[in-house]
Amino acid sequence: xxxVEQSPQSLIILEGKNCTLQCNYTVSPFSxxxxxxxxxxxxxxxxxxxxxxxxxxxxxxxxATLDADTKQSSLHITASQxxxxxxxxxxxxxxxxxxxxxxxxxxxxxxxxxx
Amino acid sequence: DAGVIQSPRHExxxxxxxxxxxxxxxxxxxxxxxxxQTMMRGLELLIYFNNNVPxxxxxxxxxxxxxxxxxxxxxxLKIQPSEPRDSAVYFCASAPSGxxxxxxxxxxxxxxx
Numbered sequence: 001x002x003x004v005e006q007s008p009q010s011l012i013i014l015e016g017k018n019c020t021l022q023c024n025y026t027v028s029p030f031s032x033x034x035x036x037x038x039x040x041x042x043x044x045x046x047x048x049x050x051x052x053x054x055x056x057x058x059x060x061x062x063x064a065t066l067d068a069d070t071k072q073s074s075l076h077i078t079a080s081q082x083x084x085x086x087x088x089x090x091x092x093x094x095x096x097x098x099x100x101x102x103x104x105x106x107x108x109x110x111x112x113x114x115x
Numbered sequence: 116d117a118g119v120i121q122s123p124r125h126e127x128x129x130x131x132x133x134x135x136x137x138x139x140x141x142x143x144x145x146x147x148x149x150x151x152q153t154m155m156r157g158l159e160l161l162i163y164f165n166n167n168v169p170x171x172x173x174x175x176x177x178x179x180x181x182x183x184x185x186x187x188x189x190x191x192l193k194i195q196p197s198e199p200r201d202s203a204v205y206f207c208a209s210a211p212s213g214x215x216x217x218x219x220x221x222x223x224x225x226x227x228x
């Protein structure tokens with residue numbers, strides 16, 4: 001069964017600290033993995049997208065890693081800011097035999113950055 | 116570019132009524148997606164279009180849900196009749212090609228009483 005599990009469910013950190021969010025998946029055949037940031041009341045915004053051959057990708061203070069062997073991904077946030085408070089969603093896509101795509105969503109990690 | 120535009124932003128209706136949600140994708144984007152988000156189920160893909168043609172509607176929960184894309188700049192998601200369990204935020208997203216980065220609209224918050 002295709003599944004994406006994220007941990008922790010929620011996280012509170014102090015401004016300026018680093019943090020790492022986890023995403024484990026059992027999706028086959030794997031196509032790509034995305035991390036989205038969703039501010040309260042807004043639509044998700046793409047942070048990174050990685051294919052099978054990529055093991056790290058950065059977007060400013062956000063760095064995503066992918067280990068296709070262990071089927072794990074992490075999102076590392078450096079020097080957190082108050083504006084990083086949001087939900088972070090991991091999404092894995094699987095490519096079907098008919099070239100269609102399926103998206104499997106994680107339930108998200110809710111991050112709160114305190115001053 | 117104004118980004119993906121959705122209307123209305125909020126909709127409150129009574130059970131049994133028809134609801135129509137609207138989306139204008141980013142100009143030039145070939146793919147359009149409809150999502151639903153609830154606290155219980157998170158984000159779910161309902162249907163997606165490629166060049167105005169529905170490709171995969173396996174995420175549409177019931178026959179009460181239907182989606183159309185009559186042209187490259189407009190899509191609708193219709194619920195008829197609506198039920199309280201349809202209450203959710205509905206997002207529309209578009210992508211330039213394939214399954215590249217998707218750009219989400221602000222969402223429509225639907226409340227069915």
